[in-house]
Amino acid sequence: MILTRKKAAMISVICAVLVIAIICLLTKPSQSNLLFQLGEEVSPVAIDAGEFVPVDSNKILTEQNARLIKVENFHAKQLNNDRSLHIYLPPGYYTDTVKRFPVLYVQDGKSVFDYSDWSKESLGMHVTADKLISEKKIQEIIIVGIDNIGEERINEYAHWDGIDMGKPVKGKGLLYENFVIHDVKPFIDQNFRTMKDREHTALMGASIGGLVTFNIGYRHPETFSKLAMMSPYFGWGDGKIYSELDRGVYQEKRPVKLWIDVGSTEEDFMGMAAAVISFLRKNGYQDYDELAVYEAPGGEHSERFWADRVEPILLYFFGDIGKPQSVALYMEQEVSISKMPYGNMNAVVTYDSGFKLTDIKGNYKVEKPELLLVGTYGRLRPLKEGKTSVTFLSSLGLEADGEITVVK
Known part of the structure; x- marks a missing residue:
């Protein structure tokens, strides 16, 4: 009889543990229930571009409430190469199935949420965006990181030929520009609930990614209304951008809102940025409302330091700066x-x-x-x-x- 009671007690304990485990599994928070945290490793849901269907009818994504998504093998038609797109969805994406969202496109996509292969650092933009959204400082947005193609990075980010580290560069910036506007953006607009108009579309990049951001956005204000350049390499290619500023589309003031920053330790980049800032102000850009400039004290040329400047950029483009x-x-x-x-x-x-x-x-x-x-x-x-x-x-x-x- 005593043995039977012990067995019954053990069975009761086991049953209780099983019930708790089942409850935990059923109530386990999905990506959309939690805010992303600094230092937290979150694996994106990866789907091949050829198999991707719109999010609202994509069971793989909706069942997991996936907010970090990796679209693999996305093809660039004119460049004729493949890369990945890295996508962040805001916390409320799955709770309001009618709402549409502004979009921020970012160069060097892998380091936007994950760690860069080069510096082993990250911008951590999903963490910053979640923080500001939860504090009701910015509106909910979609962020799209566009991968570079390793050795092709400089070629694709350059709108003209040049020399980089002693090697000749064949500028493919116009082809990359076409890829962003005619391949990437239509795909995002078709598969996600975006606000497609220029007023709700922004572009961002760092270093030579900042240069290509400026070139694409300044040439296409019908597509982008906000441009963020972090430590932009304006002097790349023997500073050709400075001569370009006096001709063609560059000599006219464009209806775009601009952010330009540089770290205080980046002396060469400070000089490059100052020349472009002077041109923009001379061209009629109004400080603060149309052009924001930030010299980050102690800032260096890497993702770890650029990450600190993500917050003011998001506030400037998508929030109320106060x-x-x-x-x-x-x-x-x-x-x-x-x-x-x-x-x-x-x-x-x-x-x-x-x-x-x-x-x-x-x-x-x-x-x-x-x-x-x-x-x-x-x-x-x-x-x-x-x-x-x-x-x-x-x-x-x-x-x-x-x-x-x-x-x-």
């Missing part, structure tokens, strides 16, 4: 008369939403102007040894102070 809250003045504590480059001052304005930009319209007031000049974009020109304070008067009604020493 109101200016504070300004901080980043600068060298010491500058040498005999050592170039002299560097620059960087006035970073932070908004109440967390949005950041560099105020390039403000004025610098040097206490002892005989020691130091501060020019366009905060460029420094040391004149004489000594110490002076500098006050920055923001065009947004804010103020910041700093002190700098000029040495021989």
Whole structure:
């Protein structure tokens, strides 16, 4: 009798464990129930492009509420090659089956959500987008990462021939442009609930991916209304972009909203960006509303640093940046008369939403102007040894102070 009771107790425990396990399986959160977290490994649902059907009737995706999707072997007709597309769907995609969403297309697609083969770093855009959406700071969006083709990356991202690391480059930018506009976008519009018009379509890229983003978007404002260039390699190909700015479609102001950023350690890229920014402002682009510029303090040329700039880009394009809250003045504590480059001052304005930009319209007031000049974009020109304070008067009604020493 005692043995029977023990068996009965054991059976009861086993049954309870099984019930709990079944409940856990049935209530296991799907991708759409959870927000993506930093450092979390989430495998996308992979489907061959030839077998892909629209999401709303795609059981493979709807049964899993898949929000990270990899479309494999997607064919580029004119380039005649295949690559993958990496797609992020917002948390509410499966709960509202009528709603349509803006789309952000991003170059170098693998590192948009996953780790780059080159740097082993990631932009982690799915994490940032989920965070901002959950905080109701941006609208829900779809993000599409377009893979590069390894050795063909430079060729496809270049709109003209050139030399890269001693090797000749045959520019295939026009063919790649055709691929993005006439292959990728129609596929996304046909298979996902997108807002197809230009007002809700954006393009983004980093380094030479920023250059091709500028070229494609500036040439096709009928397709894209927002362009984000992170550490753009405007000087690639002997800086041909600078001569192009005075001719053809480039010489006219286009109806696009522009974001340009660069890290403060990227001295060469800062100079390249400054030249294009000057052209755009001369062409009539209005600071803040049409053109946002950000020099990221300590920023370097890799995904880990670009990831920190994803949030202000998403806020600028798809949210409400809010109101200016504070300004901080980043600068060298010491500058040498005999050592170039002299560097620059960087006035970073932070908004109440967390949005950041560099105020390039403000004025610098040097206490002892005989020691130091501060020019366009905060460029420094040391004149004489000594110490002076500098006050920055923001065009947004804010103020910041700093002190700098000029040495021989």
